[in-house]
Amino acid sequence: MDALFLSRLQFAMATMFHFIFVPLTLGLSLLVAIMETRYVQTGDEDYKRMAKFWGKLFLINFALGVVTGITLEFQFGTNWSRYSEYVGDIFGSLLAIEATAAFFLESTFIGVWAFGWNKLSPKMHALSIWLVALASNLSALWILIANGFMQNPLGYVMRRGRAELADFMAVVTNPFAWQQIVHTLSGAYLLAGFFVLGISSYHILRKNEVTLFSKSFRIGVVFALVFSLLEVVQGHMHGAEVAKIQPAKLAAMESLWETKKSAPQYLFLIPDPENERNALEILPIPGALSMLAYHDFQAEVKGLKDFPKEDRPPVTLTFLSFRTMVGLGFLFPLLALWAFKIRNKLEENPRFLRLLIYVIPLPYIALEAGWVVAEVGRQPWIVYGLMRTSEAVSPIASSQVGFSFVALTILYTLLGIADIYLLAKFARKGPEPAN
């Protein structure tokens, strides 16, 4: 195994592991902020206990998110030094802005919030969790603008053998980046919504703190419903943007080999990349792919065979991840609608509540799959159309990367187990009793 392959493997592992913790941070920070604001407004101690309970889970989750985040910044330099040198003028600045404008705020006020319950006025304390929520969402915004540059490079000029910044506003207003921002944040919020629904259901089923958890349920269900609906609608627009900007990725997402007018979508399909065809295609919906990509049943959709082999992304992984994401993406609004419908008679629906406990992992799977589509589907490019991943790797020995990959994998596995154990322990334990 060479340094390139190991570096890709390590990047995928470290980033996907980090992203287990990110979406809950993004969404739950807002939910806790809303709960604590309700406490400040109404003085109802239930809301304070609620904010403390969900806040505790938030902190346990946050701990791993923050420590594994450093790996992400470091590994551009350690493993992708040629990339860093080539686009650092733009990409590096975006990371630096993320650190100065968002990370400081987030990390300072998470400490203030966690240790400040008895030291700050209730208003100031609620403000600190709002600042954490604002900062973590701002950091998502900047890192997605940076990723947007890798997906759809804009606002640069080639000079001195590298991509230099030519138009900062073009970089910041990159339409592809903004599609990703809305898509990722909605995904994070719906994940947090279902997280709150699942754990609330667990306690309501056990008749534990039913009032408090029914209130939590009713806050969580709004998030789950609004953002799962938004995700479907906006996901469609995002797909159309991919069709326009990254046609090879779209073809891989759909495993479409031949360029076709009025391209159908198959409900069931098995790709066969070896022979550049699909082994099985059943249940076609005529013209559906043309419609989805170009809003026109007759439109021509480019197939993979129209791209040189060396410019095609891995088909099977992109296709399967896309199907997983979309399938789950359609399930979420249905579940959320049902949860919304029963929100005032929760105890009469034990079966559905039990189901919601098992739904907790599904948004995680959908979000990770979405990132596989975005990143694997962009291959073989690290910066779309500008630099290949194979040209971006550092001049380092594969033994070094092998060591760091094994060490990180072992460490992350152990930490992941410990963190999920703690999350489960405190989620089961429930809030501190009212005094």
Next chain:
Amino acid sequence: MLESIWFLLWGVLWAVYFMLDGFDLGLGTLFPFLARTEEEKRYVLNAMGPFWDGNEVWLIAAGGVTFAAFPRAYAIMFSGLYTALFLLLIALILRGVSLEFRSKIDNPGWQKIWEICLFLGSFLPALLLGVAFANIFKGLPLDEQGIFRGNLFTLLNPYGLLGGVLFVLLFAVHGGLWMALRGSGDLERRSGRMASKLWAVLTVVLVLFLAYTAVATKLFTNYLKSPLWFALLILPVGGLVLSRVYMGTQEWLKAWLASALTILGVTAFALVGLYPALLPSSLNPAYSVTIYNSASSPLTLKIMLGVALIFVPIVIFYQFWAYKTFSHKLEAKDLEYEEAY
């Protein structure tokens, strides 16, 4: 000019990182020697409680600014020091989770694991940062393409190791003083005494390091060219002397501030000697990575300067406020509190 301003800012970020996370890392290093009972252990952990995370961001900012302002230096430094940086990374991950995890479960075995991780996760970063920077002062084996011709063991030369020891001691004194400031009774007394004892060792090592630096590096060239810069020595020397004076009078805040001045002063003294290089090459001075051959475009440097001038003062303002709010003497009720470490 822009490049030089960014060199200054780059240095400031590293210096502030050493000053702030320095006391966390130092206190984590002293942890096994300082805290005897469960109560004392928790006092030590909660002394860094609300701060360590915000302090660590200065490292992320320093890394981010290296990437933004000097992308070629970032690329060469991070890929060249690959294994050392991954060790640093793993250690810092362990430090953070130890603090968060240890007191969540009331089980001696569980707590012991995280106490060991806290020590390793604090001691190793101090050592590695010292080794890395001493090697940068000395020059890295960089060829004409900026490829690092060496490995982890290249870094473990006597000068590099002495740099590592220096950082461990600087941070340990700094951490001991922080604990004296925030602890009371026996813990306060022992923390102060430990800081005083380590101070003597630190002074010896600092003098040795300075002398070795004259031999092993070219850092003094800038000073010999314009000797006025030698006046800068007043910062580390003054800080060192004052910190000892205030240790004697048990004025811990002043002693801690003086120790912070020592750390800032040592960093400043070294970076003035380094300028305008970021990564000198030990193979051939012409291969050195300087602020000129690694800087970003003027447009990026200007935009980022605007960003830094707006946000860094704001950051300093709210971090200062957070320190004022939380740096009181710890009491028993701070441990009873449910989110406490």
